[in-house]
Amino acid sequence: MPFDLGATARLTAECRDPGGALVTAATAVATVTLPDGTTATPAVTEESTGRYQADYVTTVPGRHTVHWVWTGPAAAYTDVLDVLEAAPPAILSLADAKQHLNLRSSDDDAEVRYWSIVTTRAVEYYTGPIVPRPVTEEHTVRGASAVFLLQAPVQEVTAVDQLLTGAAAYTVGDLAVNGATGEVYRPDGGRLSGRLRFTYTAGRTVFRENIPAGARIILQHLWRTQRAGRRGAVAGGGDDYSVTEPIPGIGYAVPNRALELLAPDRLPPGVA
Incomplete structure (x- = not known):
């Protein structure tokens, strides 16, 4: 999941010898490459044999690359982390999204926030910017x-x-x-x-109830596709959220019922 700007990202990696066994390396370095090409090397600690971590405080939004290098044995591992902009656009608050998904605990908060941002992008594809x-x-x-x-x-x-x-x-x-x-x-x-x-x-300073209503339906649809197999659920199942025709540019990501709710705010013809 993406990290909030200014949050501490805990980076983890494993050092294994050529045979695949976890081993303690002679040296371990984690290099974070920021979106602008500058680098940072947070302190690395070994939590248990061969398992390393480093805490990096995020300073800029965007895609970061994390490159681990060990010596004795020689090993390397590359990963990525994403950092959200300071005010990521979201039509629904976390509380509203959880209420609609009938979630009571905070266990899935990070994932709900992520899919809420994805939902906003889907709505804005159809209506243009909503969040200023x-x-x-x-x-x-x-x-x-x-x-x-x-x-x-x-x-x-x-x-x-x-x-x-x-x-x-x-x-x-x-x-x-x-x-x-x-x-x-x-x-x-x-x-x-x-x-x-x-x-x-x-964007818009005021919008009518049909927009967050459409966002709720899209969020519910996307959330269900991520929960196949839990309590017998079927990915994308449920007639209330079914999509009968692919929408150009977004395929089956947006249910027809949501599109009907968003129709009054559809972009004028010819407006990108």
């Missing part, structure tokens, strides 16, 4: 009447800068924004030009 987030993106514009931002709906555009110099290209107050489609244009009829960097906020 800052976005920066670049557009090369040659005398266009409008620019369509890639992550609609858009709450507000906060800056439009020249990509090469960083200087303001347009005053935000002189631009108009269609929040539903992400269209940015000049209300005076003028054209937009240049290599531009747009900074804006995507």
Whole structure:
């Protein structure tokens, strides 16, 4: 499961000799490679013969690589760890997700949070961003009447800068924004030009009950597919959550009932 930003990730690995037996190595080093290419080498301890661990405090979000190297005997092992962004998008809180899944203990909290984030991505594939987030993106514009931002709906555009110099290209107050489609244009009829960097906020501050309701159904569906064999359950079973037709781009991950609930907030045609 991904780690929260700032949390301590406990890294574990086993050193085995060429015959496969656990052995104590002469030296043991764990190297963590961060997403930006920098590295860290947390202290390593041997908890029992051949079983090593290192505690690494996460500092940046993204995919990290963990490379273990032992000498005496020579051995190596590579793994990965993922670190969430500071505020990972989630339509459902942990409490809401657990309530819908009828979970009372905290044993599965990490997995529930993970699938809740996956659920949010599935909902937003269909509706566009729901959870508000800052976005920066670049557009090369040659005398266009409008620019369509890639992550609609858009709450507000906060800056439009020249990509090469960083200087303001347009005053935000002189631009108009269609929040539903992400269209940015000049209300005076003028054209937009240049290599531009747009900074804006995507998502919604308020959304209707059909969106978290659809998210609950998707979460329930995904959770059930992960629980095949428990108490006789069948992966993906249950008519209430069945999918009769694959959805382009997301296959069978989203039940039809959830799509029906999300339909009023579907992205306008042509909006990515």
